[in-house]
Amino acid sequence: MSRPKVFITRPLPAQAVERIATRCDVKMHPDDAPLELAQLAEACREVVGLLASGARVGAEVLEQALHLRVIANVGVGYDNVDVAACTRRGIVVTNTPGVVTESTADLAFALLTAVARRLVEGDRYVREGHWRHWQWGLLWGTDLQGKTLGLYGFGRIGQALARRARGFSLRILYYSTERATQALEEELGAQFVDRETLLREADFLSLHVPLTPATHHLIGARELALMKPTAYLINTARGRVVDEAALVEALRSNEIAGAGLDVFEHEPHIHPALLALPSVVLTPHVGTATSETRLAMAMLAAENLLAVLDGRRPPNPVNPELFA
Ligand code: 8YV
Numbered sequence: 001m002s003r004p005k006v007f008i009t010r011p012l013p014a015q016a017v018e019r020i021a022t023r024c025d026v027k028m029h030p031d032d033a034p035l036e037l038a039q040l041a042e043a044c045r046e047v048v049g050l051l052a053s054g055a056r057v058g059a060e061v062l063e064q065a066l067h068l069r070v071i072a073n074v075g076v077g078y079d080n081v082d083v084a085a086c087t088r089r090g091i092v093v094t095n096t097p098g099v100v101t102e103s104t105a106d107l108a109f110a111l112l113t114a115v116a117r118r119l120v121e122g123d124r125y126v127r128e129g130h131w132r133h134w135q136w137g138l139l140w141g142t143d144l145q146g147k148t149l150g151l152y153g154f155g156r157i158g159q160a161l162a163r164r165a166r167g168f169s170l171r172i173l174y175y176s177t178e179r180a181t182q183a184l185e186e187e188l189g190a191q192f193v194d195r196e197t198l199l200r201e202a203d204f205l206s207l208h209v210p211l212t213p214a215t216h217h218l219i220g221a222r223e224l225a226l227m228k229p230t231a232y233l234i235n236t237a238r239g240r241v242v243d244e245a246a247l248v249e250a251l252r253s254n255e256i257a258g259a260g261l262d263v264f265e266h267e268p269h270i271h272p273a274l275l276a277l278p279s280v281v282l283t284p285h286v287g288t289a290t291s292e293t294r295l296a297m298a299m300l301a302a303e304n305l306l307a308v309l310d311g312r313r314p315p316n317p318v319n320p321e322l323f324a
Contacts, residue, residue: 008042011032012028012053057080078318079238104288303315
């Protein structure tokens with residue numbers, strides 16, 4: 001019997017590729033860069049399995065991928081895949097929850113401390129040779145102790161951020177469409193509040209929701225206007241959850257104090273005003289970019305892919321209705 005054909009959209013760790021290659025014929029895009037749509041569609045024509053990392057898999061690709069049985073997305077967010085179309089076609093889509101949690105929460109907390117203590121401004125000040133003598137009034141930031149962290153979304157990553165924040169004596173509020181159990185709220189010292197209270201009371205508002213039609217521009221002019229003028233927005237979720245033009249306006253007019261952003265509305269394009277604002281810390285979508293996490297993501301995606309090709313239920317299906 002011929003071995004199943006699999007395509008991998010960018011070079012992934014050898015361990016994961018070798019694991020798949022034990023059972024499948026593997027082709028892999030050799031560059032750590034996105035494929036053109038037509039290239040991806042062409043590459044998917046004969047395959048039954050696709051390991052998608054940072055690749056947009058929409059109608060154009062699916063139309064040509066007539067043999068495809070599984071798309072194993074290397075990432076927890078799967079807004080890059082047209083899941084509804086896959087479900088209609090019986091194509092299983094999987095993601096990699098769990099393994100991304102701690103590194104993403106680490107980055108969210110790093111952005112939080114970076115904006116609070118003006119880390120990047122300080123670094124630039126030193127490198128550019130402005131430091132002549134110690135100054136009492138130089139680069140004052142804000143304490144974390146006693147401040148309020150507002151978590152918009154309270155899934156795995158939001159909860160992991162709450163764990164970190166506890167150690168820094170932040171007060172923790174959260175809003176989520178689903179309220180956590182009392183036991184978890186007590187364990188994390190997190191209080192459930194309504195959306196408006198969260199926006200009004202947060203000194204640091206951190207976003208932890210997936211991108212869906214319901215969360216597109218969840219944070220816009222109205223929400224930003226409710227926030228404190230001393231508050232910071234932290235986004236390690238998805239750029240399109242925030243109306244970036246409204247954010248720029250809010251920052252320019254001092255409606256909020258600053259932002260720590262790892263994701264952007266039109267990545268890799270960033271609104272030019274954000275680049276010019278010293279109160280904003282920017283990173284290039286690196287929430288999961290650690291050697292440990294990226295390996296774990298690739299291995300989990302490989303397990304998901306192989307499970308489907310073996311006719312088993314994968315650990316992380318995002319369209320589980322296909323197994324009902
Ligand atoms: C990936 C991510 O970098 O897990 C996610 O949802 O955003 C990141 O881990 C992204 O999915 C690109 O592959």
